[in-house]
Amino acid sequence: MNQLSDPRPVDAHSVMHITKRPDIIMMEGNGSWLVDQNGKRYLDFLQGWAVNCLGHCNPGIVSALNKQAKKLINPSPAFYNEPMIRLSDLLTNHSCFDKVFFANSGAEANEGAIKLARKWGQLHKDGAYEIITFDHSFHGRTLATMSASGKPGWDTLFAPQVPGFPKADLNDIESVKRCITDKTVAVMLEPVQGEGGVIPADDAFMKELRQLTKERNLLLIVDEVQAGFGRTGKLFAYQHFGIEPDIMTLGKGIGGGVPLAALLCTDAVACFVPGDQGGTYNGNALMTAVGISVIEQLLAPGFLASVIQKGEFLQDELLKLCSEFGLQGERGKGLLRALMLGREIGPSLVELAREHEPQGLLINSPRPDLLRFMPALNVTEDEILTMCATLRVLLKKLS
């Protein structure tokens, strides 16, 4: 199986260098496993950054793609298609929202949310356009969503920024109040900061934020691109807090691996008129057919309960590692979890895990003192144990 004795370097000079990639080529995927060009297998606790919520090459998704591809791929956004309507119905029937616009990426969905809030501000708040966002938040890589993000260094990268995104501190309601001016139209946040290091918003903070935004006539936008679609054990992360936001964005998990994202809002906020919003691929039949397969699998009896149960199982196993190796702790919600290492060994662990023999392990370190886990939502307990066993070996090596 393992042919690493002949590791030919990968010639990929024509691929634009936008990230440091290891010298392997991923060839096949199945559930929680990936296989490279040498036949080496990797246990995948990244899943394309929480994108493959049902694992690699999920049979339901493959079948939806095959069936829909033979029937209709994209009649153009100027026409309705059946999967577009069905998926919109499924999303609105299972959330507090009334209207859905489909996009192709989380960043694009968030751009739509920003535009929608600004439009609403023009109509109802005397042109108010400022959207309060949070330090260490991540909303995407377009110019506006980079400006909305609170990622260190992004304020000067590609300057000048898009104006209108003052930053508050997560879980600090006073810091939000201090940002409010007569130009404020909305507050936008991730219910669990993902890229920032898996930091969940507090229950009390979310409730206070909803109350504050209502009192001050501000829209509440939740970016559920990472935390939505079952990741935290509820279909949508806002549902943990007993609140109803005005706008929500979805990405990653909604497509189970294919490019699909969505912007949802209540009827009261749905103020786009024809010409305001669009996009060549929006609501195409092929991707929305996949979205239907994903949401139907998530809504199957017992599925979301199993995510909560496996999240607790993963938490228990991570806590064992904490006490064995004197690590700082763990945090997260459902199957979006982080292990706080207490020292900056995250990047070394990521590399050692990938290079581990005979089977590699794929994890990620959004901050050097932390590891993040976002396995498939249908990961098995055995796979969680295998992941922790590998980590145990590596932590021993580094201690």
Ligand SMILES: *Cc1c(COP(=O)(O)O)cnc(C)c1O
């Ligand atoms: C990944 C992510 C985005 C951006 O999504 P893309 O599909 O990469 O554009 C936006 N918000 C959050 C919270 C994310 O995790």
